[in-house]
Amino acid sequence: MEIPRHWRLKQQRYGLVGEVCPHCQVKVFPPRDVCPNCGGEARTPYTFSGRGEVYSYTTIYEAPAGFEDKAPYTVALVKLEEGPLVTAQLTDLGDKPVEIGMPVEMVTRRLRQDGDDRSILIYGYKFRPVMN
Amino acid sequence: MTEVVIAGIGQTRVGEFWDLSLRSLGVRAIRAAIKDSGGLQPQALYAGNMLAANLSRQAHVGTLLADFSGLAGIEAEALEAAGASGAAALRQGYLAVASGLVDVALVVGVEKYTDLIGPGVEAALATTTDSDFEAIHGLTPAAQAALLMRRYQHEFGLPADGLAGFVLTAHANGAGNPNAMYRKAITLEAYQKAEMVSDPLNLFDLAPNADGAAALILTRRDRLPRDFPHPVVQVAASASVSDTLGLHNRPEPLWFAAAQASVEQALKKAGLSREQIDLFEYYDAYSIYAALSLEAAGFAARGQGWKLAAEGESGLQGKIPCATMGGLKARGNPGGATGVYQAVEATLQLRGQAGANQIPDARCALIQALGGPASTAVTHVLKRAD
Structure with a gap:
């Protein structure tokens, strides 16, 4: 069980909260307190819109422990409209084929279960095709 | 020094x-x-x-x-x-x-x-990614490579079987290495029919x-002992460079910047040019990494690395022989031992002890191991010193 670790990340997992650099305005996700662009201190929280597009994607057939029952599942690099790439699963795909450039939006879903069937469920961001 | x-x-x-x-x-x-x-x-x-x-x-x-x-x-x-x-x-x-x-x-x-x-092995491997922001989403190292392969296909028009050359070359070379895990050449048909591990990366795109x-x-x-029986091989340069741990934190994921920088530093320290390198033991844990490593090392232009293998130029008789003893793909990928295997194999080549896979008169070898998608790149130049 890794409760503190997941609790600590709740802002990121549920709210896609990163940072904005007060010096050069670059948006940062995940937060790292140091701007990757200008090197200045960047501790100002910034909530991303959750909108973006698929930069690349893969369907995983050989899953690691904790994800076996989800395989096959699709993980993408999503290019957020504010700039950063984020790693996340794609969900609610239905019959829709995934394509690079496809518009997607953030939703909150169950990521995995931590341990056996009496342990905590870990929720966090995934992305789904934008509903028109 | x-x-x-x-x-x-x-x-x-x-x-x-x-x-x-x-x-x-x-x-x-x-x-x-x-x-x-x-x-x-x-x-x-x-x-x-x-x-x-x-x-x-x-x-x-x-x-x-x-x-x-x-x-x-x-x-x-x-x-x-x-x-x-x-x-x-x-x-x-x-x-x-x-x-x-x-x-x-x-x-x-x-x-x-x-x-x-079982799946515990994939989970262990996933600890080498950003645990909080990659592994938690079910991402594995193989899936990282698959994301890069898909994007490379998209940006550079790589055909579905465009990386097969790396795999065929590695297995052909593995046949001549008595310590290799796989000592049998494979066919293009076998590659094309292989099952998907992490789409579009198939079983053969992945080193075991x-x-x-x-x-x-x-x-x-x-x-050295007075009666040292081997030709002397020198470690002519060593360079280690880091990049972002997470693939998503790269401005340009398809460019292995750390791999490029460590090759540049190593060649400079050794006082060698690319043209003087007789063989390149690259880190082909995934076939797409072979292409990206050749590009980062300057042996191919961006988006063109795969063509070196497709045209046979990375084979034992090619312009830049790679994975000369089978590489990770056919020799096998023993994780943290891989970088040392590369040095052992390059030493065999430089001593003239590589048997059936000997590169004639090999004098300079470039060896490079990657941690993750070149999140760490460690490059050495080995040189025959007589």
């Missing part, structure tokens, strides 16, 4: 060895390397290992190996830099000898995969995780 030479090499076969433990693999390679050096006694041991704490519930690997190879009393530590762990250990040994702190250093890489089977250990004895040239 002091001239550092490779006095001894040792390796076990690579494969699935149910009857051999982490320590017994390591000790076999160590004893072979000491014997090959004419019996030089190391004053320090640097072990490259990636996952023993996960796979075998064994940390503290440096001391374990010193102890069980009869060397307790010397300095012993393990280094971990994911897939570049063995190369990081080589660098540490090189620094120890070059600085004059020790006369003889032992470098050993070891990985014991088959103590664990396997057990193995390799070791090197490093010393100063003036410490």
Whole structure:
């Protein structure tokens, strides 16, 4: 069980909260307190819109422990409209084929279960095709 | 700086060895390397290992190996830099000898995969990614490679079987390496029919995780035994560069910036140009990494690396022979031992002891191991010193 670790990340997992650099305005996700662009201190929280597009994607057939029952599942690099790439699963795909450039939006879903069937469920961001 | 030479090499076969433990693999390679050096006694041991704490519930690997190879009393530590762990250990040994702190250093890489089977292995491998922001989403190292492969297809028009050349070359070379896990050439049809592991990356795009250990004895040239029986191979340069851990934090994921920088630094330190390199042991844990590494090392333009293999130029008779003993793909990928295997194999080439796979008159070898998608890149230049 890794409760503190997941609790600590709740802002990121549920709210896609990163940072904005007060010096050069670059948006940062995940937060790292140091701007990757200008090197200045960047501790100002910034909530991303959750909108973006698929930069690349893969369907995983050989899953690691904790994800076996989800395989096959699709993980993408999503290019957020504010700039950063984020790693996340794609969900609610239905019959829709995934394509690079496809518009997607953030939703909150169950990521995995931590341990056996009496342990905590870990929720966090995934992305789904934008509903028109 | 002091001239550092490779006095001894040792390796076990690579494969699935149910009857051999982490320590017994390591000790076999160590004893072979000491014997090959004419019996030089190391004053320090640097072990490259990636996952023993996960796979075998064994940390503290440096001391374990010193102890069980009869060397307790010397300095012993393990280094971990994911897939570049063995190369990081080589660098540490090189620094120890070059600085004059020790006369003889032992470098050993070891990985014991088959103590664990099933999805736990993928989960252990995933600990080398950003655990909080990559692994938690079910991403694995193979999936990272698949994301890059898909994007490369998109940006550079790579055909569905465009990376097959790397795989065919590696397996053809593996056939001539008695220590390789796979010693059989494969066909293009077999590649095309292989099942998907992480779409579009298939089973053949992926080097097999396997057990193995390799070791090197490093010393100063003036410490070599008088009757040293081998041509002398020098470690002419060592360079290690880091990049963002997470693939998503790169401005340009398809450019292995750390791989590029470490090759640049290594060539500069060795005083060599790319044209003087006779062979390149690249890190083909995934076939797309071979393409990206060739581009980063400057042997191909961006988006063109795959064509070197498709046109046969990375084969033993090609412009830049790669994976000359089978690479990770056919020799097998023993995790933290891989960087040391690369050094052992390049030494065989430079000594003229590579048998059926010998590159005629090979004098300079470039070897590079990557941790993750070039999140760490450790590059060495080995050079025949006579």
